Amino acid sequence: MDLNPPPGENYANPRICFFHVLFKAGALAFYILSALFSDSFVIIFVVTVLLAALDFWVVKNVSGRILVGLRWWNEIDDNGESVWKFECLDQESLARMNKKDSWLFWWTLYLTAVVWIFFGIFSLIRFQADYLLVVGVCLTLSIANIVGFTKCRKDAKKQIQQFASQTIASRFSSTLQSAFSVV
């Protein structure tokens, strides 16, 4: 993964990229600047966690689908078992995805989790258990999204490989069959 956005094209969905980053940055900024804004821990907690939850929802439902074409969710089937479902676009649409969009998506996803881990370490060092609670909740939400989308992307790659090898194998066998039938 490179540090710079891929050159040569613009963002395909600038508004969605903006919202994708907005709530993440808002939660982090509010947490950092909270000392200036308000003395009350309750306000800090509620606003930060609310922004983090909104960000979770936006990434899972909106930007994941539009920026990288991936989606994940959990269902309970008829046997009462919990099933994690992953879904992706077909290969042609995936190849047509805007590179800059997906670069932004993945980079901000991982970066926010790393920043929250730093804040968690700070609050551990300073023995502030209530701020640790805030960081813990936000970190849980970020990690849930990261795990979901990474699993989804791995599954997509595996599926594409499987499919490609399957088509190659079937085409190969069909050409063999036609060759033998001619002979």
Added chain:
Amino acid sequence: MSYTERDTVPLNQSSQSDIDEIENLINYTVQSTVLPARPPSPPSIPVSSSPFIPSNLPPPPQKPASVPSVPQQPSNRTANGQQQSNLTGFGSPPNTLTEPVWDTVKRDLSRIVSNLKLVVFPNPFREDPGKALRDWDLWGPFFFIVFLGLTLSWSASVKNSEVFAVAFALLATGAVILTLNVLLLGGHIIFFQSLSLLGYCLFPLDIGALICMLKDNVILKIVVVCVTLAWSSWAAYPFISMAVNPRRKALALYPVLLMYVSVGFLIIAID
């Protein structure tokens, strides 16, 4: 160039016939009849459409027992391709950002309301708890826990932040530990389903806390808390008791009641 209607491809498929179906869909892109209008942007994803597009394709009606190879049975495949492309109807593509967001928000809100009605109010589905909360979500419990914490914190004249943090941490870790308790007793319940359930059953206590915040009479508080406590326990009872062995029902239920009683005391004691 016409875009395929089924842009989303299911994953995690193990059966041969399903992979054939995917190939089928990609091969028969141009033949699919039902095509909504699409914007020129490449990822034409139905964001506003039905939430759970089934990720497993519906099984083909009659596939012969042997695994079919590609050149054979073209007519069968065409029929399958057509049938499947007609089965899934997509909504209109997202033209503005608000359009898909609103639909998703409305869908999530209606799910919260329906879950709340299923759990807290009397309804015929309470006999089969597994089915009732199949569509679990954690947004409702999140709002209820935060609301309870806020109400308690507003009622408190001193140490507001500590009250809020304690209430939130108590409820969140309490829900997790109670779920683990049910699972360790050999109960059959999904982790998130149980978290969601315990969160929704806080709704009566939320109402009680709100009333106690508005009226500061001790007798009234005790009465209101008792009533809402009984309501919460009644709401949680069938789900927990159905999930475990009948001999262990009390072991699973007692901690739940204990947690709700302690929240009730917290509500009464705040002044």
